[in-house]
Amino acid sequence: MRGLFVTGTDTAVGKTILSAALLAAMVSEGEAVRAHKPVVTGLDEPSGKWPPDHELLATVAGMTPREVAPLRYGPAVSPHLAAQLAGEHIHTARLLAAARAAGSNGTLIVVEGVGGLLTPFAESYAVRDLAATLGLPVLIAARPGLGTINHTLLTLEAARVAELDVRAVVLTPWPAKPSVLERSNRDTIARVGEIEVECLERVRSPAAKDLAGAGATLPWRRWCCSGNFIPSEPAC
Ligand SMILES: Nc1ncnc2c1ncn2[C@@H]1O[C@H](COP(=O)(O)OP(=O)(O)O)[C@@H](O)[C@H]1O
Numbered sequence: 001m002r003g004l005f006v007t008g009t010d011t012a013v014g015k016t017i018l019s020a021a022l023l024a025a026m027v028s029e030g031e032a033v034r035a036h037k038p039v040v041t042g043l044d045e046p047s048g049k050w051p052p053d054h055e056l057l058a059t060v061a062g063m064t065p066r067e068v069a070p071l072r073y074g075p076a077v078s079p080h081l082a083a084q085l086a087g088e089h090i091h092t093a094r095l096l097a098a099a100r101a102a103g104s105n106g107t108l109i110v111v112e113g114v115g116g117l118l119t120p121f122a123e124s125y126a127v128r129d130l131a132a133t134l135g136l137p138v139l140i141a142a143r144p145g146l147g148t149i150n151h152t153l154l155t156l157e158a159a160r161v162a163e164l165d166v167r168a169v170v171l172t173p174w175p176a177k178p179s180v181l182e183r184s185n186r187d188t189i190a191r192v193g194e195i196e197v198e199c200l201e202r203v204r205s206p207a208a209k210d211l212a213g214a215g216a217t218l219p220w221r222r223w224c225c226s227g228n229f230i231p232s233e234p235a236c
C-alpha cells in the first residue's frame with residue numbers, strides 16, 4: 001500500500017481539506033489516486049461552503065462518494081455511536097478489508113481518519129488501530145492557534161506509543177500573516193515534538209485547482225515515498 005493516513009488533533013481541524021489538497025496535488029502531477037474514508041458521520045447536518053467529506057474526496061479522486069466511504073451515517077456523533085443508533089455494529093475485519101481493497105491496486109491512497117486517533121469505531125477498536133494495521137505514513141492535521149501545542153503533543157504521544165510512522169504535523173489553515181502565537185506554536189511543536197511541521201494555506205474554494213495549488217506546497221512525495229526527515233528550519 002502506498003499513500004498517506006491523515007489524522008488530526010480533533011474533529012473539524014482540517015483533515016478533509018488537507019486530504020483533498022494532497023489528492024488534488026497528486027492528480028495534477030499525473031498520479032493515479034484513490035481516497036478512502038472508513039466511516040463518515042454527520043450527513044444529517046446541513047453542509048456549508050465545504051461539501052461532506054466523502055463527496056469532496058470523491059470529486060478530487062474521480063470516484064463516487066459511496067466508493068470513498070463504505071459506511072455512512074446521519075448523526076454527527078462518533079462512528080461507534082452512529083452505528084449503534086442505526087442498529088448496527090462496525091465489524092473491524094470489514095473495515096480493514098475495505099481500506100486494504102481501496103489501496104490494493106498500486107495507486108496512491110489517501111485515507112482520512114475520523115475524529116482523532118482514539119476515536120472509536122467499536123468498543124475496543126479505534127482509528128489508531130486501523131492506522132497501525134494499514135502501516136501507512138501518518139500526517140496530523142492541527143489548528144495553528146491557542147491550544148494546539150497540547151492537542152498536537154498528545155496526539156504525537158498516542159501515535160508513537162502505537163509505533164505509527166508520523167511524518168509531519170500540518171497546521172491548517174495557516175494564515176497569510178501568522179501571529180506571534182501561531183509562529184511560536186509551529187516552532188514549539190517542531191522542537192518539543194521532534195517532528196516536521198508544515199503549514200497548509202487557506203484554500204479558497206473546493207475547486208480542484210484551488211486545492212491542488214495549496215497541496216502542491218506540501219512535500220507529499222517525500223512523505224509517501226521515503227524515510228523520516230526532520231528539517232532544521234520550519235518550511236513555513
Ligand atoms: N486549509 C484550509 N483552508 C480553508 N479552510 C480550512 C482549512 N483548514 C481548515 N479549514 C476550516 O476548518 C473546517 C474543518 O475542516 P475539515 O477539513 O472539514 O476538518 P475535519 O476533516 O478534521 O473534520 C473547514 O470547514 C474550514 O472552515
Ligand SMILES: [Mg+2]
Pocket residue numbers: 015016017053112
Ligand atoms: Mg473530515
